[in-house]
Amino acid sequence: MHASELWGSDSPKAKLARLGLTPLSALYALGWEGYLAMYRLGIKQAQEPHCPVLCVGNLVVGGAGKSPLTLHLAQLLRDMGREVVIGCSGYGGPHAEAAALAPSGPLSSREWGDEPAMFRWLLPDVPLVVGRRRVLAAELVQRSHPNAVLVMDDGFQHLPVRKHVTLLLDEPNPKNSLCLPAGPYREPRWNRRRADEVLPGRFRVESEPLCIARPDGETVSPPVEYALLCALGQPQRFIEAVESATRRAATPAIRLADHDPLDAGTLLERLPTDRPTIVTAKDWVKLRERADLGEREWLIARHSVRVEPAIEFRQWLDAKLDGRSSKTATE
Structure with missing residues (x-):
């Protein structure tokens, strides 16, 4: 079971799994409070090499x-x-x-x-x-x-x-x-x-309005059709923001684990060549290092707050x- 499903799903399976893991969560919390207490009691001291x-x-x-x-x-x-x-x-x-x-x-x-x-x-x-x-x-x-x-x-x-x-x-x-x-x-x-x-x-x-731009920084209008690729901890937020800006769903929308290097040799084969692919700024700085981007069109959705x-x-x-x-x- 994926972590997002375990933590957020209302399915009977997820609820049962959470119930079974709750004692471990209590032990984890107790361990953390013990660690924090060492600093509060002065047993450990936080260092201050720079301010502020x-x-x-x-x-x-x-x-x-x-x-x-x-x-x-x-x-x-x-x-x-x-x-x-x-x-x-x-x-x-x-x-x-x-x-x-x-x-x-x-x-x-x-x-x-x-x-x-x-x-x-x-x-x-x-x-x-x-x-x-x-x-x-x-x-x-x-x-x-x-x-x-x-x-x-x-x-x-x-x-x-x-x-x-x-x-x-x-x-x-x-x-x-x-x-x-x-x-x-x-x-x-x-x-x-x-x-x-x-x-x-x-x-x-x-949140500021989502800005969609080319890699050179030129801002463009949201595309009519597009694919989406992201490797984020909370991908659904990004997907929903892009869909709200474009007013339509991505086809396809590929989600990978947070911090995925995006260097798999078969990754680009999963993306269409007849429409742009929208990615995050964090993912673009990894993709730009690939040697096989070819003539594909890439757009970066920049989230500002x-x-x-x-x-x-x-x-x-x-x-x-x-x-x-x-x-x-x-x-």
């Missing part, structure tokens, strides 16, 4: 919209006159095992991971630090960009590094709020209180970052 660190986090497995929000925050902070470095795990690339500052210019998804390659493609002049060793990543940022805001894409569950401001994405009324394996939550939902703000809440994330109310959020974020920086400087 702005964390964009979530509680569930799979896509929750962190990357579009990270892009928005990076652009907003630059508009506010702040230097920005984006930090991400680089899942799927060799640099994910430690941490490294990415070089300038386009990044290979095979070497750096699909999300860093996407961030660099969409924000080519924003520095990136990549790797799961977030303390080391923060140290690298402190050495090379000491005055920057480190915007950490994901990392709410990474306790060894201190976050100064945390924005947490979480649905207000989830259908299944159980921890793994009976539910999608990576830690108990009551830990939302660790975040400075939970979205939606006082602030909310609003903003935080509303915009003026109040900007004022809140500015004050929060200044307050955290001043507090740390005097401690």
Whole structure:
């Protein structure tokens, strides 16, 4: 049974499976609370190699919209006159095992991971630090960009590094709020209180109209007929957004596992040649590395967001970052 079916289906089979896994979920939650208690009691100490660190986090497995929000925050902070470095795990690339500052210019998804390659493609002049060793990543940022805001894409569950401001994405009324394996939550939902703000809440994330463009950036009208290919944690959201923009379903719509490298030799054989194929920006940076794209037409559906109310959020974020920086400087 696929995880999405196990966690979200109302079928008798899924309900029975969840019931059987619930004791394991309770043990998982207990284990997480024990780990968290070690930091709360001072047995373990979070390190602070850089300040400020702005964390964009979530509680569930799979896509929750962190990357579009990270892009928005990076652009907003630059508009506010702040230097920005984006930090991400680089899942799927060799640099994910430690941490490294990415070089300038386009990044290979095979070497750096699909999300860093996407961030660099969409924000080519924003520095990136990549790797799961977030303390080391923060140290690298402190050495090379000491005055920057480190915007950490994901990392709410990474306790060894201190976050100064945390924005947490979480649905207000989830259908299944159980921890793994009976539910999608990576830690108990009551830990939302660790975040400075939970979205939606006082602030909310609003989606901009879906932009469909060619690889060179030229915006085009939604095609009448098209195929769709995506490798996402929550593919249905993307598919529904594209179908809403085009007002018709894709034929075919191919869904692959999140972070799939899209390098299978037979992949393109599943796609028609007489109509464009719509993909995400995260998937395009992997597909562009293939040598067999040929004359196929590719379109990228770019999902952008903003935080509303915009003026109040900007004022809140500015004050929060200044307050955290001043507090740390005097401690």
